[in-house]
Amino acid sequence: MKKITSVLTVFLLLITINVQAQKPRIRILATGGTIAGVSKSATESNYTAGELGIYQLIQAVPQIKDNADISGEQIVKIGSQDMNDKVWLTLAKRINELLNKEGYDGIVITHGTDTMEETAYFLNLTVKSDKPVVLVGAMRPATAMSADGPLNLYNAVQVAADRNSKGRGVMVCLNDAVLSAKDVTKTNTTGVQTFQDPNYGTLGYLHNGKVFFNNMPEKKHTIHSVFDVTRLSQLPKVGIVYNYSNASALPMQAFMQAKFDGIVSAGVGNGNLYKDIFDLAVKAQNQGIQFVRSSRVPTGATTLDAEVDDAKYHFVASQFLNPQKARVLLMLALTQTKDWKKIQEFFNEY
Numbered sequence: 645m646k647k648i649t650s651v652l653t654v655f656l657l658l659i660t661i662n663v664q665a666q667k668p669r670i671r672i673l674a675t676g677g678t679i680a681g682v683s684k685s686a687t688e689s690n691y692t693a694g695e696l697g698i699y700q701l702i703q704a705v706p707q708i709k710d711n712a713d714i715s716g717e718q719i720v721k722i723g724s725q726d727m728n729d730k731v732w733l734t735l736a737k738r739i740n741e742l743l744n745k746e747g748y749d750g751i752v753i754t755h756g757t758d759t760m761e762e763t764a765y766f767l768n769l770t771v772k773s774d775k776p777v778v779l780v781g782a783m784r785p786a787t788a789m790s791a792d793g794p795l796n797l798y799n800a801v802q803v804a805a806d807r808n809s810k811g812r813g814v815m816v817c818l819n820d821a822v823l824s825a826k827d828v829t830k831t832n833t834t835g836v837q838t839f840q841d842p843n844y845g846t847l848g849y850l851h852n853g854k855v856f857f858n859n860m861p862e863k864k865h866t867i868h869s870v871f872d873v874t875r876l877s878q879l880p881k882v883g884i885v886y887n888y889s890n891a892s893a894l895p896m897q898a899f900m901q902a903k904f905d906g907i908v909s910a911g912v913g914n915g916n917l918y919k920d921i922f923d924l925a926v927k928a929q930n931q932g933i934q935f936v937r938s939s940r941v942p943t944g945a946t947t948l949d950a951e952v953d954d955a956k957y958h959f960v961a962s963q964f965l966n967p968q969k970a971r972v973l974l975m976l977a978l979t980q981t982k983d984w985k986k987i988q989e990f991f992n993e994y
């Protein structure tokens with residue numbers, strides 16, 4: 645009996661050692677951006693985004709293999725100013741396969757910073773897993789003096805490999821900060837500290853490659869999201885119109901003529917509209933084009949029924965979503981319903 649117990653103990657010990665030795669399997673999906681950018685010199689500020697491939701990026705930071713089993717694949721090689729619905733659908737579907745069918749433990753996406761917040765929010769609503777998905781980029785090209793890409797990539801892998809990252813939705817990791825896809829925004833055109841959450845602060849931060857979390861996102865995301873793009877090959881068409889003094893209503897007219905499915909307004913103040921845009925918004929809504937009020941102001945919510953009577957016109961208020969993220973949620977909402985009340989509920993919940 646004693647013999648059986650000791651054999652069993654050794655066996656269990658071996659299993660434990662083996663489990664501990666297994667590093668989390670992290671897949672890096674590369675899309676381009678400055679993190680893969682190349683310049684003629686180390687000090688020049690003009691460069692071409694997205695030049696380096698995924699294997700060069702992985703080779704440049706061998707330390708990412710210390711705590712994770714790393715593999716990579718190239719999805720596209722673009723500056724993120726050219727990001728589009730097709731790449732979003734490819735990314736969402738591929739991530740769902742990798743996490744739910746191929747047994748990966750986490751995903752890192754290298755991405756240009758210009759539209760990173762939009763891709764992050766789209767994935768936050770369409771990834772069907774609570775495993776970590778982390779977007780990372782850089783503000784200085786790979787060839788620059790003090791390039792920020794290598795440390796950002798190392799940090800992003802640490803976040804994707806950390807057990808405590810689970811259930812926090814899609815995250816953005818740059819400059820030692822971990823930010824929520826829903827609330828993060830690019831705040832500076834050139835500085836390495838560009839990504840901020842001006843309303844709620846960070847989800848966490850990194851120090852010496854260790855992740856420390858201090859917040860959990862409250863709004864619905866990933867496994868709690870009703871949006872499913874598995875069978876979609878395109879998304880509803882939604883455009884954004886900008887409000888300003890003496891604003892032209894021509895962009896509004898163009899979207900209506902082109903029969904867009906929805907229009908988001910980057911309003912002034914609490915989502916207010918220039919009068920010509922307001923008149924067309926009422927018409928658009930009556931024609932079945934859903935109108936969402938957001939704001940060009942970087943902080944605070946666009947609230948329901950402030951100066952505009954949303955209930956009367958069946959407009960939707962974007963709450964804390966900026967215009968570019970309100971566009972993402974409206975596109976996904978329109979895949980489910982055309983009912984403005986239901987769409988407003990989505991904007992309250994997500």
Ligand SMILES: NC(=O)CC[C@H](N)C(=O)O
Binds near residue numbers: 693756757781783
């Ligand atoms: N810092 C950057 O990544 C900007 C490069 C490029 N415009 C992009 O968004 O991909």
